[in-house]
Amino acid sequence: MNDNKTTFSASEWLRYTRHIQLPEVGAAGQLKLKQAHILVIGAGGLGSPVALYLAAAGVGHLTLVDGDVVDTSNLQRQIIFEHDQVGQSKTTAARARLLRLNPEICVDAVETFLTPDNAGELVATADLVVDCTDNFSARYLINDHCCARGKPWVFASIQKFFGQCALFAPGGACFRCLFPEAPANVEDCNSAGVIGVLPGLLGVLQANEAIKYLLGLPTPLQNNLLLVDALHLEFRSIQLTRSDDCAACNNPASAPELPRQTAPLCAADRGKHSVLSPAEFRERFRAGDCVLLDVRGPAERQAFHIGGRHIPLDELPQRLAELEGEETVLCYCQSGVRSGKAVALLQQQGLNGVSLDGGLLAWLRCSRESLENN
Structure with a gap:
């Protein structure tokens, strides 16, 4: 691993040559990626393609956050894992896979879920955050700490055959502008199911926008919500506007102290009679x-x-x-x-x-x- 963040080793130059040949990237752009630190929260369906493509692209420092372990039911879509890793920590297993893919980068494995206690410190150290979680509580937590620290973050959600993706950056609309309150009747993938390729599709979009943002290239998902229908292969974009009533946007410094927005209990948890x-x-x-x-x-x-x-x-x-x-x-x-x-x-x-x-x-x-x- 080449720890010098201002030059490339011979193996790095060869590895990233297709990027460097792009006028929009070049050697200067590839150095930006090498010097970048991306926080990936969630190492599941979305986190798998996100982490793989960011590692392959040469993002120099990745931090993976997830407190879960690999389960057999994950293997249908969480392509970073293999069958013999069932029962292992997701972040530890993912880290090993990423370093096999690209030993030139640094990967941190944080074996815990995102919480109000650790979110501030994790977000503060990153240049950009990629949300690969599956719940609104974590998304509000990410949003508020990113608002407070002026950090960009890329959001995505998936269910059944449908997905959403957006880039929230300083000065633009934030997640609370889009969802002032968590939607009701929320089902997760455990209860609603998901086609295996969908997190791959949305995760690749997240990685693409993250890389472009770091390179200073146009990022159409900023202030836009992309709606993906994988069943009918339809894509639709909705323009987002910053809300005058959004507490996170209007007073970013106090955003982490906002009341925690939590999603309604999923159908599996509501009315647990017996x-x-x-x-x-x-x-x-x-x-x-x-x-x-x-x-x-x-x-x-x-x-x-x-x-x-x-x-x-x-x-x-x-x-x-x-x-x-x-x-x-x-x-x-x-x-x-x-x-x-x-x-x-x-x-x-x-x-x-x-x-x-x-x-x-x-x-x-x-x-x-x-x-x-x-």
Whole structure:
């Protein structure tokens, strides 16, 4: 690794030659990238392509922040990880991958989630922040600290086949201008699902805008929100304007002290009437005084199930009579969202329902861990 930030080593010159040949980049622009420090918050679906492309581009210092570990369900879209890294810290595993890709750069792995306690220090040291999180709490935290310190940041969000992306820079509209309050009825990828290539598409856009901003090139996503529809392959841009009522924009120094905006609980967390962990759910079923109920759709049921009766959630109101007389109905689905709704419906009718917390995803993780420990 060449620690000299004003010159290139022979290997660096060869590595970045295609950049250097671009008149818009050149040797001077590549040095800007080498001297830059980017904070990547979140090492998941978005963070994977962002980190890979920034590392490959020669951004000299990357800091990855994420407190999660690699899970098998991540591998469908989080392309920085491999199967044998399941169970490892995401930031540690990602750091190793990035240094294999480009040993000429510095990569810090911060094995924790972004919090009000660490956000200020992390943001302060970076030249630019890339938001690769999946929740509004973290985005408001990033926004407020970036406003206070005059730091640019690149936002993206993904769900199902749809994504959003924007660049928030000093002097322009901020995230609170766009979302003064967190939208209601927010689902995350765990409950709504996401096509595997979508975070790659949005992550590449984030990396592209981050690199262009550092190079001083035009960045069309500044003061614009890009809406991406990967299902119909449609792109639409909405111009953003700075709000006169935005506390973060009007008084940036006090932004970190603003009341924390938190997203409404996702559907999996709302109305947890009766929820059991996979281990508790299994023990309850073994007690024998209950019935197991799969509330997923027919195709899901046919593809995989753990037994029990099958009544899809949309048919449950008309088929409640089939469950009368049962002492307890143990409901399960893919992620715990539909089973939670089923339990609420059962309890409205005076029936005793319990939901599998985390759904089949949690059940399979628990089963895998039990096998590994035995």
